[in-house]
Amino acid sequence: MSEAQAPDTRTPKIRLRGLKKSFNGKPVLDGVDLDVMPGRSMVILGGSGTGKSVTIKCILGLIEPDEGTIEIDGRNVLTMSRRERAAVLDRTGMLFQNGALFDSLPVWENVCFKLLAQGRISREKARQRAVEALVDVGLGMGVGEMDPASLSGGMQKRVALARAIASQPDIIFFDEPTTGLDPIMGAVIDGLIVDCVKRLGATAVTITHDMASARRIGDDAAMLHKGRIVWTGPAAELGHTGNPLVDQFARGEREGPIAMELRR
Amino acid sequence: MGRATAAPTAPREPGRVNSPTPLAFRPLDWVAALGRATIGLCRSTGAVALFALTGLSHLLRPPFHPRLFLRAFLEIAWFSLPVVGLTAVFTGMVLALQSFSGFSRFGAEGAVANVVVLSITRELGPVLAGLMVSGRIGAAFAAEIGTMRVTDQIDALTTLSTDPMKYLVTPRLLAGILAMPLLVLVADILGVMGGYLIGTLKLGFSGPAYLKATLDFLQWMDVVSGLVKAAVFGFVVALLGTWCGYTSRGGAQGVGAATTAAVVSSSILILALDYVLTEAFFAR
Numbered sequence: 001m002s003e004a005q006a007p008d009t010r011t012p013k014i015r016l017r018g019l020k021k022s023f024n025g026k027p028v029l030d031g032v033d034l035d036v037m038p039g040r041s042m043v044i045l046g047g048s049g050t051g052k053s054v055t056i057k058c059i060l061g062l063i064e065p066d067e068g069t070i071e072i073d074g075r076n077v078l079t080m081s082r083r084e085r086a087a088v089l090d091r092t093g094m095l096f097q098n099g100a101l102f103d104s105l106p107v108w109e110n111v112c113f114k115l116l117a118q119g120r121i122s123r124e125k126a127r128q129r130a131v132e133a134l135v136d137v138g139l140g141m142g143v144g145e146m147d148p149a150s151l152s153g154g155m156q157k158r159v160a161l162a163r164a165i166a167s168q169p170d171i172i173f174f175d176e177p178t179t180g181l182d183p184i185m186g187a188v189i190d191g192l193i194v195d196c197v198k199r200l201g202a203t204a205v206t207i208t209h210d211m212a213s214a215r216r217i218g219d220d221a222a223m224l225h226k227g228r229i230v231w232t233g234p235a236a237e238l239g240h241t242g243n244p245l246v247d248q249f250a251r252g253e254r255e256g257p258i259a260m261e262l263r264r
Numbered sequence: 265m266g267r268a269t270a271a272p273t274a275p276r277e278p279g280r281v282n283s284p285t286p287l288a289f290r291p292l293d294w295v296a297a298l299g300r301a302t303i304g305l306c307r308s309t310g311a312v313a314l315f316a317l318t319g320l321s322h323l324l325r326p327p328f329h330p331r332l333f334l335r336a337f338l339e340i341a342w343f344s345l346p347v348v349g350l351t352a353v354f355t356g357m358v359l360a361l362q363s364f365s366g367f368s369r370f371g372a373e374g375a376v377a378n379v380v381v382l383s384i385t386r387e388l389g390p391v392l393a394g395l396m397v398s399g400r401i402g403a404a405f406a407a408e409i410g411t412m413r414v415t416d417q418i419d420a421l422t423t424l425s426t427d428p429m430k431y432l433v434t435p436r437l438l439a440g441i442l443a444m445p446l447l448v449l450v451a452d453i454l455g456v457m458g459g460y461l462i463g464t465l466k467l468g469f470s471g472p473a474y475l476k477a478t479l480d481f482l483q484w485m486d487v488v489s490g491l492v493k494a495a496v497f498g499f500v501v502a503l504l505g506t507w508c509g510y511t512s513r514g515g516a517q518g519v520g521a522a523t524t525a526a527v528v529s530s531s532i533l534i535l536a537l538d539y540v541l542t543e544a545f546f547a548r
């Protein structure tokens with residue numbers, strides 16, 4: 001990916017080529033190319049409304065792109081049968097930007113929903129398993145029996161995170177995992193995500209606006225701007241990449257190429 | 265209008281330049297609008313039919329969700345009972361009063377029991393229960409599933425190895441089909457009881473005679489046709505409730521619109537199908 005690393009010749013876990021999507025004639029994605037290598041953690045940056053969430057939803061098959069290819073383990077998911085696609089999804093986890101917890105189910109059932117759906121676990125086991133998973137994200141006893149609607153926003157986010165990783169997926173997508181959390185809890189969650197990737201050997205794609213978090217979580221980073229990936233490189237370089245767009249974004253400066261485009 | 269300004273302006277009658285062209289002068293627009301509406305109707309009818317078939321096809325393919333079926337079944341058959349029961353009792357009472365005062369004009373008061381039981385079992389039981397359930401259950405299905413749609417919960421189901429159609433739609437469709445006949449059977453009994461109360465307490469019929477008139481006159485077909493109607497109406501309410509919710513978009517406002525659409529469309533469809541089914545059962 002960057003010259004500093006030895007060239008990686010493996011098949012990318014996720015490979016996007018020329019991904020395009022418009023809504024009501026308004027282009028959102030305009031030819032996105034992206035490679036995510038197996039076992040690595042990719043951070044996607046970009047301004048609000050640039051299509052980061054749409055990109056992830058395309059990969060998951062929740063939105064049909066207009067054009068382009070999406071390969072997972074070298075196989076185009078867009079031409080797969082429904083069954084094959086479901087099999088890919090079985091190995092995938094997703095944390096939605098707004099949590100998307102099922103409010104008709106108690107928290108513990110939310111957390112172990114996938115394990116129960118796949119029949120991998122009994123209901124009693126799932127209850128215990130959920131409590132352990134909740135402790136991992138800093139939620140104590142009793143939360144498991146509560147309704148998602150009665151939790152605070154940050155607590156819902158953490159439950160959603162626990163749900164996304166409870167099935168120990170191969171590929172995990174996190175859409176703004178630390179937004180709405182206090183700084184310490186944010187760091188804890190970052191640690192959890194890193195742990196997931198390192199311990200489980202999972203491949204992670206994270207969307208975040210938090211640069212400290214991006215450097216902690218990410219091996220690699222990519223910047224989405226105006227419907228394209230304008231930069232990819234090591235996440236550690238964020239802030240001094242030499243790319244004016246990325247540097248302005250990473251430092252959160254008002255003046256720069258992005259602000260000028262806004263004004264025009 | 266936009267086309268008129270783009271094209272070279274056609275000569276018009278002086279003094280009428282600013283008045284809008286009368287609609288009757290533009291028959292092609294009417295045809296176009298009619299065609300557009302027809303295509304829209306066909307397209308959405310086709311989409312709903314496909315949705316229904318997909319939902320029902322999951323009845324044949326595991327995994328199943330008995331818990332969700334049971335919840336929807338109870339919601340329809342048990343928790344709608346107070347509303348539907350009260351509707352039935354009062355309808356039976358009114359029927360007895362009305363038919364008594366109407367029939368006494370030509371000395372046919374004796375037919376009150378028969379009129380009550382026939383109207384209730386054949387028509388009013390299923391139709392009124394259908395309308396009540398559409399307001400209660402159709403709206404609830406649309407609002408719940410619509411909220412799940414706009415908060416990404418339906419997408420979340422997909423990523424959690426669960427087919428949202430199988431999970432959200434199929435159990436509700438089955439519950440609608442099975443629970444409504446049960447509910448209507450109870451409503452039939454309560455409706456007849458309402459007529460019986462008025463007949464014996466107010467109109468001076470003897471209790472046993474009223475019951476005998478009711479039972480002697482009633483045929484199996486009267487009840488069965490009502491229950492078949494109930495199953496169809498239950499299916500319609502569940503189908504349109506889930507469909508409107510499933511396809512809703514646009515936040516709280518979209519969910520509100522979906523709820524309204526579910527109740528209005530299922531109510532109208534119930535009345536229309538009631539005619540069709542009556543024709544099928546009883547027309548000679």
Ligand SMILES: Nc1ncnc2c1ncn2[C@@H]1O[C@H](COP(=O)(O)OP(=O)(O)OP(=O)(O)O)[C@@H](O)[C@H]1O
Nearest residue numbers: 023024028046047048049050051052053054055097
């Ligand atoms: N279902 C949809 N229908 C119409 N437009 C949509 C839809 N989903 C997304 N969009 C549009 O696509 C654009 C990108 O949305 P997206 O949610 O991907 O932004 P984002 O990069 O995740 O922003 P944020 O950082 O604020 O979450 C937005 O302009 C949005 O209006």
Ligand SMILES: [Mg+2]
Nearest residue numbers: 052053097175
């Ligand atoms: Mg987003």
